[in-house]
Amino acid sequence: MTPLVQIMDVYKNYGPVRALNGVSLDVFKGEVVCIIGPSGSGKSTMLRCINNLEKISRGLIKVDGEIIGYKLVDGMLHELSDKLASRQRSKIGMVFQQFNLFPHKTVIENLIEGPTHVKGTKQQKARDTAAKLLNQVGLNEKAHSYPNQLSGGQQQRVAIARALAMEPELMLFDEPTSALDPELVGEVLQVMRGLANSGHTMIVVTHEIGFAREVADRIVFMDDGMIVEEGIAKELLADPKHTRTQNFLTAVRA
Amino acid sequence: MSSIVKQSSDDAFKDKYHYPIATKFRYGRYLAAAIILFIAILIVHAFVVGKIDWGVVREYLFARSILTGIVNTVVLTIISMFLGISFGLIAALMRGSSNLVVRNTALFYIFFFRSVPVLLQLLIWYNLALIFPTIAIPGLFSIPMTEVATPFVAAVLAFGISQGAYTSEVIRSGLLSVDRGQAEAAKSLGMTKGQTLRRIIIPQAMRVIVPPVGNETIGMVKYTSLASIIQYREIIYSAQTIYFANAQVIELLFVCAFWYLVVVSILSFGQMHIERYYNRSSRDTAKGETKK
């Protein structure tokens, strides 16, 4: 079985800064992979490269067999047109630390924006799907609220529903609970747990080690733009091989 | 704890601490009112005893050429602003381009048309016939410049193009005011650059863009009077034509002032409503919860 996501020797430079320094990783369909690591280790960068919010400097990323952001012609990579690049992104859902809901649109409008304007779904059908998703994240009574009338936890649940409305084959989460007050973290993790259990393929950057242990199939530890260590979640957390991993885990558990 | 609750419901306790609050006497307010009233009386008195013929003001208020003049003023304002906002948007987008040539072209446009006075631009557009007698693409068509560069066309070009240079800065700051995460969220849903701009960025930028563009529109209503010097028949030109004949100068200028007040009032009202629309999602004004 070929992996859904194939990251092959990827480098990403920001001027002199090497944010990714030769990263390789495979993620299979239905897998939940959590990425942990210290600040500045390149976790967000890797996620953003997977859905082409950032262009990689070297290497190759494939999702569902398609090269992300480029087309291979006669042994040369040619940048995709805006339209084709957008089509690739539409198949990958992303949830941001800062939610990034559209503040000028109501919750339901946020949810149908992608389906109606990107996929060409009919209004009514998109609204029905959106209502189901709101129910799934426990927010049906908020359909006509504006984002700034919601708590952080509610906003993040809407953001997850908005990404799901596109029926993506892959969901990316960049520290989805880091901007939340502690008492609101649980409700968001609960929704994500549900997604993991229903077979979604997820890559989650998180500092919630407990969540990672419970939900992740695999954990990847990054440092300095490289993958230092990866393994079965429970094994890696119980018995990290690298001193850097050990130090990081000691620090976050303290 | 329970003793505090008991105390505050105790009347004796209440009486002890509940003093009436004296109304503050606002000397400043009364003084200002007195001064303003005095000045107002002076001004009204001056105009009553002054040699102004209110009958003439009334007579010309709805005169045909005055009405045509104010309509022409409004038409010129609307078309110039439309052109200005269009050019402004294009220049603002060009300034944000990653293409060096495109970016610098926009910068030059803004620099040039902000530097040359509008009055001068009016005269130049109007007098283009002096250097280019005809507009022609050989073999296709050829038109005498005097037919193209009418007062109206010259005025629209001068006002629209120079307004665009100013408006581009307003639009640019509006676009920059929208959080970068918004564009990323839109992209991650698979929206193209154009869709992101139209559906996500511009609607949010409008909150920042509308107030200054509203002010500029109101400014434009008055700027258009400059076009009288190239014989565009806006309201001041019409009034002048009349008072050159009948010498009722002040009366006709008052008529103009009246109509400017009417137009600006309508525009201010419109601006207020547009601003309210684009602020609808703010927590304090939104009715999202109660909307069906």
Ligand SMILES: Nc1ncnc2c1ncn2[C@@H]1O[C@H](COP(=O)(O)OP(=O)(O)OP(=O)(O)O)[C@@H](O)[C@H]1O
């Ligand atoms: N747009 C950018 N321009 C320049 N440098 C950047 C940019 N984005 C990230 N970097 C740098 O790349 C490196 C990796 O950043 P990244 O955001 O991927 O880290 P991270 O692991 O997500 O950290 P955190 O846990 O703080 O979110 C950092 O050194 C960062 O300063």
Ligand SMILES: [Mg+2]
């Ligand atoms: Mg990050």
